[in-house]
Amino acid sequence: MGAPTFVPGRVRVRVPATSANLGPGFDALGLALGLYDEVEVRLAPGGLSVTVRGEGAGDVPTDESHLVVRALRATLDRLGGQPPGLALTCTNRVPHGRGLGSSAAAIVAGVLAGRALVESGASGMDDTEALALATELEGHPDNVAACLRGGLTIAWMTDSNIRGGSGRTAGRAVRLEPARVQPVVFVPRTELSTRTARGLLPGVVPHADAAANAGRAALLVAALTGTPGTAGPPAGPVGASDVLGAPPAGEVDLALLLAATEDRLHQDYRAPAMPESAHLVADLRERGHPAVISGAGPTVLAFARPGGEEELRARAPEGWAVYVLPVDRAGGRVTWTAAGE
Ligand SMILES: Nc1ncnc2c1ncn2[C@@H]1O[C@H](COP(=O)(O)OP(=O)(O)O)[C@@H](O)[C@H]1O
Numbered sequence: 001m002g003a004p005t006f007v008p009g010r011v012r013v014r015v016p017a018t019s020a021n022l023g024p025g026f027d028a029l030g031l032a033l034g035l036y037d038e039v040e041v042r043l044a045p046g047g048l049s050v051t052v053r054g055e056g057a058g059d060v061p062t063d064e065s066h067l068v069v070r071a072l073r074a075t076l077d078r079l080g081g082q083p084p085g086l087a088l089t090c091t092n093r094v095p096h097g098r099g100l101g102s103s104a105a106a107i108v109a110g111v112l113a114g115r116a117l118v119e120s121g122a123s124g125m126d127d128t129e130a131l132a133l134a135t136e137l138e139g140h141p142d143n144v145a146a147c148l149r150g151g152l153t154i155a156w157m158t159d160s161n162i163r164g165g166s167g168r169t170a171g172r173a174v175r176l177e178p179a180r181v182q183p184v185v186f187v188p189r190t191e192l193s194t195r196t197a198r199g200l201l202p203g204v205v206p207h208a209d210a211a212a213n214a215g216r217a218a219l220l221v222a223a224l225t226g227t228p229g230t231a232g233p234p235a236g237p238v239g240a241s242d243v244l245g246a247p248p249a250g251e252v253d254l255a256l257l258l259a260a261t262e263d264r265l266h267q268d269y270r271a272p273a274m275p276e277s278a279h280l281v282a283d284l285r286e287r288g289h290p291a292v293i294s295g296a297g298p299t300v301l302a303f304a305r306p307g308g309e310e311e312l313r314a315r316a317p318e319g320w321a322v323y324v325l326p327v328d329r330a331g332g333r334v335t336w337t338a339a340g341e
């Protein structure tokens with residue numbers, strides 16, 4: 001492959017926050033949320049400059065180890081090589097280390113920006129390959145899948161041991177259109193790195209727990225997509241939460257969603273690292289609200305009944321931020337601006 005031809009001008013990428021697992025779907029389910037990081041990338045005569053605004057400003061590195069830069073470089077390497085210089089401006093809204101997929105958003109932003117910087121980059125790296133690379137960099141496929149594709153995603157790793165397989169695993173995903181749901185996230189001030197939270201998981205789990213999660217995860221997909229037989233009463237007028245696309249008619253049945261969000265594979269093992277979050281999930285669930293740990297935590301995600309956002313907001317512990325967010329149905333988006341504009 002020869003050195004790539006780069007697109008002049010600026011590339012802008014917008015990537016959504018994501019909530020992974022959703023209770024029983026550990027490392028598999030992801031939901032994209034309408035809270036966005038934006039990255040603008042320009043070619044430069046030489047060197048690397050990184051400007052960070054918002055979340056992570058002053059904390060994340062601004063050199064080659066910056067996560068967006070690492071993903072961008074990895075993508076450009078796959079597409080044939082690096083330009084002389086790069087200038088990045090990152091405007092971050094997704095809180096870091098809270099279980100809302102900030103690292104996945106950074107990685108997806110880098111992959112999409114890298115692909116967009118190269119003329120015919122999309123033919124050198126299609127969406128399947130972009131997901132595989134993002135998964136490789138993130139280490140698990142659930143957040144990056146939802147961030148790339150939007151909506152509700154079911155992700156998996158290909159089996160490296162299948163006969164005739166390449167010996168490498170790759171992230172894959174399907175995207176589903178979620179029915180009308182209203183996510184509410186409760187974000188504490190404290191951070192917990194995903195790496196630390198993954199370290200709390202046991203190597204093996206009881207068969208009964210694995211079986212219980214398989215059933216609940218399947219039920220959850222049915223409930224969240226409003227599969228016939230699972231939907232509640234017909235929905236009212238389309239609300240602000242649906243601005244990003246047309247969801248199927250009908251409300252999700254919250255009682256079913258409560259059963260469908262039961263988990264036995266990760267939340268209890270991680271509870272000692274986030275006791276307040278575990279307590280909030282238990283409190284909300286006792287009151288009938290489907291609530292889970294978002295990703296690896298410590299954020300809590302709950303689904304509000306129609307008009308029930310304020311009732312949920314009132315349950316937030318002191319000092320926690322509460323965001324009432326639409327589902328993002330678009331996934332990562334790229335725009336180009338010609339040089340000089
Ligand atoms: N926009 C970003 N730019 C640079 N680094 C980022 C960005 N977002 C996340 N990171 C890095 O990823 C870390 C958080 O990742 P992780 O522990 O997986 O938590 P999260 O649940 O937020 O994804 C941050 O501490 C930071 O090092």
Ligand SMILES: N[C@@H](CCOP(=O)(O)O)C(=O)O
Pocket residue numbers: 018020021026027028098099100101102103104140142143194197198266294295296297
């Ligand atoms: N399945 C992963 C999800 C991590 O999500 P994040 O938003 O906390 O990065 C896990 O539970 O470890």
